Amino acid sequence: MNEIEIIDKLRTAIIEGISEEAINFVKMALEMNIDPEHILNEAIIKGAEDVGKKYENDEYFLGDMLLAADAINDSMEIIRLELKEGQYETIGKVLIGTPEGDLHDIGKSLIVALLKGRGVDVIDLGVDIPPKEFLEAAKKEHPDVIGLSGLLTVSISKMIETVMLLKDEGIKAKIIVGGGILSEESCKQIGADDWTKDGWEGVKKIIKLLEGRKNAI
Numbered sequence: 001m002n003e004i005e006i007i008d009k010l011r012t013a014i015i016e017g018i019s020e021e022a023i024n025f026v027k028m029a030l031e032m033n034i035d036p037e038h039i040l041n042e043a044i045i046k047g048a049e050d051v052g053k054k055y056e057n058d059e060y061f062l063g064d065m066l067l068a069a070d071a072i073n074d075s076m077e078i079i080r081l082e083l084k085e086g087q088y089e090t091i092g093k094v095l096i097g098t099p100e101g102d103l104h105d106i107g108k109s110l111i112v113a114l115l116k117g118r119g120v121d122v123i124d125l126g127v128d129i130p131p132k133e134f135l136e137a138a139k140k141e142h143p144d145v146i147g148l149s150g151l152l153t154v155s156i157s158k159m160i161e162t163v164m165l166l167k168d169e170g171i172k173a174k175i176i177v178g179g180g181i182l183s184e185e186s187c188k189q190i191g192a193d194d195w196t197k198d199g200w201e202g203v204k205k206i207i208k209l210l211e212g213r214k215n216a217i
Contacts (some may be wrong), residue, residue, distance in 0.1 A: 001028075002032055003029075003032065004159060006028055006032065006034065007029065007034070007038075007042050007043045007057055008023055008043075009021075009025050009201040010022060010025035010026060010030065010039070010043040010044075010047070010075070011042070011043040011044075011050070012047075012078045013047075013049030013071060014043065014044060014048065014066075014068060014072055014117075014171055015047050015050050015051055015053070015054070015068065015069075016025065016067075016077060017064060017066075017067025017068040017069075017070065017071050018067075018071060019067075019074045020067050020099065020101040021069045022072075022074055022075045022078070023074050023075065023078065024128045025043075026039065026075050026078045026079065026114065027078065027175060029043075030082060030089065032076070033148075036079050036082040037083065037135045040083070040119070041119075043075075043116075044072060044079065044117055044196055045078065045118060046115075046118055046119060047068075047071075048070070048072055048114055048117025048118055049118070050206075051064075051065065051068040051072075051114070051117075051135045052114065052200050052203065052204075055200045056152065056189065056200065059211075060079060061168060062106075062110075063203060064116075065110055065199065066106065066110060067108075067199070069110050069112075069113030069204045070113070070115060072114065072117040072138070073113045073116065073151050076106055076113075076116050076117065079203075090120060090168045091118070091119050091120055091154070091207070091210055091211070092117055092120055092121065092144040092145065092210035092213065093120070093121040093123070093138055093141065093142070093143045093144050093145075094115060094120055094121070094122050094123070094144065094145045094146070094147060094206060094210070095123045095125065095134070095138060095141055095143035095145070095147070095173070096108060096112060096122060096123070096124055096126040096145055096146070096147035096148075096149065096193045097124065097125030097126060097127070097129040097133075097134060097137075097147075097148065097149070097155050098126070098128065098148075098149050098150055098155075099128075099131075099134075099148055099150050099155050099158035099159055099162060100107075100128055100129060100130045101119040101128065101152065101154045101156050102127065102151060102152045102154065102155045103127045103128055103151045103157070104127065104150065104151040104179075105126075105127050105151075106126075106147040107148075107178065107179065107199050107202075108124070108150070108178075109124075110199040111147070111149070111178070111199050111202050111203055112124050113205075113211065114199070114203045115203055115206060115207075118203065118207060120206070120207075120210065123137065123141050123143065128160045129160040129192075131158065131161045131165045131166075131187050132165070134148075134165070135165050135166060135169055135171070136145065136160075138166060138171045138173060140169075142147060142173075143173050144173055144174065144209070144210050144213045145173055145174045145175070145176060145198050145206055145210060146166065146171070146173045146174070146175050146176075146179070147176050147177070147202070147206065147214075148162060148163075148175070148176075148177045149176075149177075149178045149179055150178075150179045151179050151180055152181070152183065153181060154181060155181065156181065156189070156190065157180075158176050158202065159190045159192070160189065160191065163175055163190055163191045163192060163213055164191065167191065174190060174193045174194075174212075174213060175191070175192045175194075176193060176194045176195065176196065176202065176205060176206060176209060177190055177191050177194075177195045177196075178195065178196045178197070178199075178202045180197055182195050182196075182197060193203065193209065194209065196201065202208055
């Protein structure tokens, strides 16, 4: 196979959510001395974009998205090791986590993978994260956007507490909240800049927030 065929097959493996094939094609591409940045841009990022389009067109559902997310994550783990420091410029940094008292991870993990696939530097704190831990991470990482993801009613009160603490401490990052329990009204109550009930919509909104901050600089 030549370079074009390898890149095409890797992109297809990502779109179809076949992690084993994606890993194999990434390794083959590197063995052929294809530039890691080219692999990232032409296969992984474009593959992630195609996955999103399929979801928007109702061709893909949650299960398809999760498989694709796994393929993206597995590919990114290999590529990150090959990219030289400063070689690849991310479009921004996102800090994300599930608030204290909520252990749900699926929606957040999906967003994390798709953001990485779009070239975003993502710091995933995990689940059951207290407000002070969000604050400490925000001070350390200086993210452009902070995402809070939750599926339980208790998550709203913890989101409010977390956002209040972040703002009181002077954190300037844009804040987005996500989860099936949320609405525009609860977003205002929490004090966030935006909200989403849907993983792919969340990715698009985060990208928009990142681009807005970049253009404001």
